[in-house]
Amino acid sequence: MGLIHEDRLFPADPTTRAIARRLYETVKDLPIVSPHGHTDPRWFAENEPFPDPARLFVIPDHYVTRMLYSQGVRLQELGIATRDGSPTETDPRRIWRRFAENYHLFRGTPSRMWLDHSFATLFGLDTRLSAETADLYYDTIADHLARDDYRPRALFERFKIEVIATTESPLDPLHWHGMIRASGWSGQVITAYRPDPVCDPDFAGFHDNVRQLGELTGCDTGSWSGYLEAHRRRRAFFKSFGATSTDHGHPTARTADLARADAEALHARVMAGAVSAQDAELYRAQCLTEMAGMSLEDGLVMQIHPGSWRNHNPLLFDRFGRDMGADIPSRTDYVGALKPLLDRYGNEPALTVIVFTLDETTYSRELAPLAGHYPALRIGPAWWFFDSPEGMKRYRDLVTETAGFYNTVGFNDDTRAFTSIPARHDVSRRVDCGYLAGLVASHRLDEDEAFVVARDLAYDLARKAYKLD
């Protein structure tokens, strides 16, 4: 039987499934275009082996650790480092066993699909992970990781990644990206400009970050004009490392379009020290509109990822820091929030603003109607918790009738879990082929068109929307 079935995720109805298979056959081997994600460029720069199964699959994957935590497993038992240095599990095999004996918790989740896909296709495993098979798994994976053809670059090539974007702070020297380029390796790893550390007054170290931004660029970031100029220079620097996009992870989608003098005054207040919640929100809002303006100048595609309440669990944050699975979606408004930016730049066909959501109610009510009207706006794929079979189906069902396919931008894996990348793209291709097969089976789309759209969704739209051509 094996861990993964060749018909997985296809609709059960035989007619529809047959169409889905035909469509999938033509897209399954297309190269992977990964225009947005969080892999570590250092992997590709140094090309060191991944250390062990626990450090590859458990410790860094907040999907995995959050589920285990929700069922009473302590993060220390999973080897998560504590901020105060208090003890944590260090034996990767013990961590792995703890994971394995709780593997039933992942039934019905996308994590289960991604993990099984990796286990089967990368490590040739064909019995289910469990307490009983934990050591077999551990040994098999560990053996493979020691091999040269399991180093990051080899996997990159095995995965047929045509291009992958990482995400860096404006303060990042892009050292690893430089090293990749200097190495002569042909793998295309590009960066993306993520200025939250200098755009969000609530970001840890914000004032220091803005000061550093000034130092890096030789601009007076104490003034609004110097601050904006510093952004322009870093964007140009990022472009020189292949960046075609920026990314903005704000608590809300709010934008603002202040008069110049008001923006200057706001900047001065924000720089002066303690920032009110209201000013912080307004500053982020103004930054988004400024970034849109710069995108119109320099051509970088703008991504907005709003609506995550970061670090919702203060106890966990104090003990372990960020990205511990305690980021919770919240209700998000777009229609009012994006209006200042859209009023200014929404009618520009030369600008691309890709908006994501963690509030699925906005697909049909807000995002599809907005993207189905404004030339500058596109809808990003189902994100984070919704990068899942049912999440993707809801996305297509809720978006397509109003926005069509061509106001969407293909798939983002958006992951730091490197081995899950082929699995995630495969899920997306299968679900989209299943969706298209449903349209064909109900005679809403001709089959010859479905082949075109299947390829668009799997490959062409991502290249085009992110200007990767």
Next chain:
Amino acid sequence: MGLIHEDRLFPADPTTRAIARRLYETVKDLPIVSPHGHTDPRWFAENEPFPDPARLFVIPDHYVTRMLYSQGVRLQELGIATRDGSPTETDPRRIWRRFAENYHLFRGTPSRMWLDHSFATLFGLDTRLSAETADLYYDTIADHLARDDYRPRALFERFKIEVIATTESPLDPLHWHGMIRASGWSGQVITAYRPDPVCDPDFAGFHDNVRQLGELTGCDTGSWSGYLEAHRRRRAFFKSFGATSTDHGHPTARTADLARADAEALHARVMAGAVSAQDAELYRAQCLTEMAGMSLEDGLVMQIHPGSWRNHNPLLFDRFGRDMGADIPSRTDYVGALKPLLDRYGNEPALTVIVFTLDETTYSRELAPLAGHYPALRIGPAWWFFDSPEGMKRYRDLVTETAGFYNTVGFNDDTRAFTSIPARHDVSRRVDCGYLAGLVASHRLDEDEAFVVARDLAYDLARKAYKLD
């Protein structure tokens, strides 16, 4: 193959599809009852030929122009008239070609289904519209439009429209309706009372409109009692042209039930000139409750269409005016908003208030529970962006279990796109038959009952809810 398939929109599962076919067979030829829409009564009064394919299918259809606009086509290229008279495309064939070469944008949208249905059933076209077939389409359609049997009245009869309601302002003299009646033609074209121009202080020309309302009726609309009496007289006038309903298109569903003196004071403030946003909202809210009271008196069915943020794109509005595809849904509350009206009139079985929504989250959370309780309340069909196969399925899935079928009111095409009317009713009948077939196949409804309900949804409920009998 052809453009439309006889099994389109039916569920793929063979058992369920067979049931859907059987149900559909019994409703597909029922006459069309169109109790709410925006066709132009002048068409039926003058019975002039439709001018050309572009003016029939492209220029007036904001579903079509918004999608093209979202992908970078300028509205001038589509022949949309500018407000300042600056040049716009005038050659209908060039407009048609631009539409045709972008027809792939409509894949998966209801517009595609409606258009293909018209192309196939009205003009005998059987190859897909594209750049290549643009001229064939243009010539074929143009030839037909020149024929007497393609004039508005002939199409009305061909479509088997039993009754159609248009929508007019209280200031409308109903000239075209008078001409239709005077002509002796048997087609039943009735009006509906849409008092937004005199109920919404934010409506363009509001103060002038209220003044005109006074002149038309001989009432002193400067006073609250005179204003209300003017409504009563215009409603009676509309009834004399067959009206059985009113319609209210407000930004929110808010209602109010002010004490008489407070309402009078509000009216005085509103009439005095510059109206605050708060007063404007309160005035609209009070008007809704007054209209409900008048409906209880004169029997007109009341429709509320809230939740559209009109003219969200100011640049487009300045250049081209209203109804350019820039109306965006917004989050809408009903439970609190409707309470003042319901507190006053919700328990009246003799009153019918039909509520629509552009916020699908309210179907199961608010509208079905409200309509499943209040005798005066009914839920209108899936509206606007949701007048689509998936939109209709969600509607039934989310509404039926709490409100049943008999607190819904059948289908509204709600369109100004005349040729799409049979297509839209056909989509609705197919989707409803598919939904019912699903209930039968999963043994939640007996098949003999499904035949009754299919007819109710396609025909009887609309006649009954809108008092068309």
Next chain:
Amino acid sequence: MGLIHEDRLFPADPTTRAIARRLYETVKDLPIVSPHGHTDPRWFAENEPFPDPARLFVIPDHYVTRMLYSQGVRLQELGIATRDGSPTETDPRRIWRRFAENYHLFRGTPSRMWLDHSFATLFGLDTRLSAETADLYYDTIADHLARDDYRPRALFERFKIEVIATTESPLDPLHWHGMIRASGWSGQVITAYRPDPVCDPDFAGFHDNVRQLGELTGCDTGSWSGYLEAHRRRRAFFKSFGATSTDHGHPTARTADLARADAEALHARVMAGAVSAQDAELYRAQCLTEMAGMSLEDGLVMQIHPGSWRNHNPLLFDRFGRDMGADIPSRTDYVGALKPLLDRYGNEPALTVIVFTLDETTYSRELAPLAGHYPALRIGPAWWFFDSPEGMKRYRDLVTETAGFYNTVGFNDDTRAFTSIPARHDVSRRVDCGYLAGLVASHRLDEDEAFVVARDLAYDLARKAYKLD
């Protein structure tokens, strides 16, 4: 044919249906665990026959009466008692006929499924209820109700109820529960602690209730510490009658974690008399966090049922009182609202807080992400209007991918309609088996695992989450 089909609610696709059947076969006869509901303990204490068909199926069932009311049937015609004693129908057969002749209104609703299930399995009826069969139904049911094997305890055993929880106020002496225990009957009927009457300042008679709470416990409920101590004592008393849970039905999910002095001052203000809306909300909020703390002490599982706008219809409330079908869901926030409680207790694996919702938008956006992270949090099953086939499907589709199965707690029938209990559990088992069959058919779950999960959802999770072992 009969009223109920053996394959009802299973997916139509033959492959998927066959899997669903196999799964269902293994869970259909499992005992019923009913950890939360509103049956009357007096039934089981006195074991008197149910009086007549109308008083069993119509008068007390607000699902039934609300639908009839929404279509113009007056509550007096259904035998609902008026508060002022004005006349109401008293002939149960006439009430039954009125219900029967309107039975078509329930097409497509869960009430129809529950009723048909009872009619068929309890009373052997096999033709549909209608005006024509009303008397046949009435006589058949009435005859059965007179039999000893249709008394409450006999039905309890026939239904294979392993344990059922009722819900009582802290002021309830638990007389009937005592009588059940004293009787020697083996049926396990336990209570649950529902302190709304003394936690919600807006509850009718609140001040009196708090005073009574003091008298019952010998605590000075005028002081905050005495008030809290009184809760502790009543909770212990409830535990002595088998309670394993508390339940909290607040208008919102808001929680608070005030400093001791602030809580004391709030209590003093609330006790002093007229309570502001703000204080009432804060008091409820603080109570929830206190209850969570006590649950950590005494082990009672905490349930929160927020988001119902009670008695939305004041006219009906004035005439007939509470629970007349006029409770309407409202938009509910959890991410911000629960934060104070979660900040304090969310990381405690020894605490179980089960949260319910009437706002389905929160399943994927808020509840699954929260429950998929916080060890103390679980998601209750689809509730009230959503205790329905489509409601349950949406629940699984929206919850599982983020929270898995093991952050859910099995099924609650949550009903006062005793005879509907087997029907409701059967619906839940069928829908869950259908859902699991879908995962198996699309190769997202192995069939051997599906058997385990089917049993978990039907039986084990409820016992475990509610600490019934």
